[in-house]
Amino acid sequence: MTLPSYPAPAHVAGAAGPARPDYEADVIILAMDRAEETVAAIASARAQAGVTRHVWIADQGSRPENLARLAAAVEGAADATLVRLDRNWGVAGGRNRATALGTGRVVFALDNDAEFATDQTLARAVQALAAEPDLAAIACRILVFSTGQDDLLSWGYPKSLLPRSAESFDACTFVGAGHAIRRADFAAAGGYDDALHFTWEEFDVSLRFLNMGKRIRYRGDIAVRHKVSGEGRFAWSGTRWFHFVRNRLYIALKYGAAPAAVLPRFLAYQVKGARNGVLAQGLRAGPAALALARRFRPGPEGAGLYRMTAAARDYIARNDAAHRGGLTRRVQAEVLSLLPGAAR
Structure with a gap:
């Protein structure tokens, strides 16, 4: 590309x-x-x-x-x-x-x-x-x-x-x-x-x-x-939360995730958005992410960049997932990230 x-x-x-x-x-x-x-x-x-x-x-x-x-x-x-x-x-x-x-x-x-x-x-x-x-x-x-x-x-x-x-x-x-x-x-x-x-x-x-x-x-x-x-710094006003949620879902979709696979993340974001008074932004973000994903066309030259290779998955596992602990710890981190004031 x-x-x-x-x-x-x-x-x-x-x-x-x-x-x-x-x-x-x-x-x-x-x-x-x-x-x-x-x-x-x-x-x-x-x-x-x-x-x-x-x-x-x-x-x-x-x-x-x-x-x-x-x-x-x-x-x-x-x-x-x-x-x-x-x-x-x-x-x-x-x-x-x-x-x-x-x-x-x-x-x-x-x-x-x-x-x-x-x-x-x-x-x-x-x-x-x-x-x-x-x-x-x-x-x-x-x-x-x-x-x-x-x-x-x-x-x-x-x-x-x-x-x-x-x-x-x-x-x-x-x-x-x-x-x-x-x-x-x-x-x-x-x-x-x-x-x-x-x-x-x-x-x-x-x-x-x-x-x-x-x-x-x-x-x-x-x-x-x-x-x-x-x-x-993480302002809950304006459209920041909308972009935060929409973009993260859109990225998952354009790299091959099925809509059903991103649903848990979408629902978790709605919990956080509701607690911070921006539920409407989060709800709008879901359909907007699907619309962006439908329009996304990388073209033949760049198509391979949007299919995670085995080597890339291994790199992520070693340099990110391995530092996030086991399942229990990761679930705890997800719960904590939903508390008000947590940016991600």
Whole structure:
């Protein structure tokens, strides 16, 4: 598979493009308001040393005054470019379009409320991918910006591995706040699924990486500092719960699960949604997931990426399921995840 070709977005400020054709990494930052945090993220990216890189900021609908602040942050810069996308494509679609702007061998996605932990973070991620050709992605350690402690709401791995947060281990997914992907593998996997908009997009593309025979490596020594903290991050208002439920069910369906097989997960989500006052969102998510799955057509070139191979299943068993304990422990974890305030 290859990435789609996207229309060129409107150039707002900064360089027209990278200063040199052969460089190591693109840093992509999606923006929509939150100008103060985004300007700090841009400064952090531009301060990365020991690596050739270009910083791309893709705005998805900031108010004029905030867009002007972003433009001022890169005005005259040779190493950064601010563009404005034609609409808000969400996290998945926005990252696809931002990634397509560059040609660096590595794409590092940095949340607009995060910063690199040191000025060598990007270089270390690039070196890590270069050292192991079968790695498709590096999952960074996500720290709370104000304390330097692990951001527990950004821990996307079995809880039993949390004591190893400063170490390294193979993983089955990565966290969006800060991660590095090998561009060639991202293109071969077809990029993110635009239909997801936001939530679960990293898990979805990770499954395709695993089906390609690639690995994902969590690196506790390569970190970003995340400014969003506290139990309020998982907002129950708006449509967040709808996307959370719909996307997880849709992913299961498009990788071959029968509707009956995802029913228990759907019902469990309804219990949690009811307890948090968003039952209607969860109920709408089921039919929406089925509709997305019916429309999904990977095409002959990519069909094999959506059938989990024996090797991929074995990888998941060793690097995820094995850390979740036996049946009793896993059932307990499922029950605890349904309690109010648990994000997943």
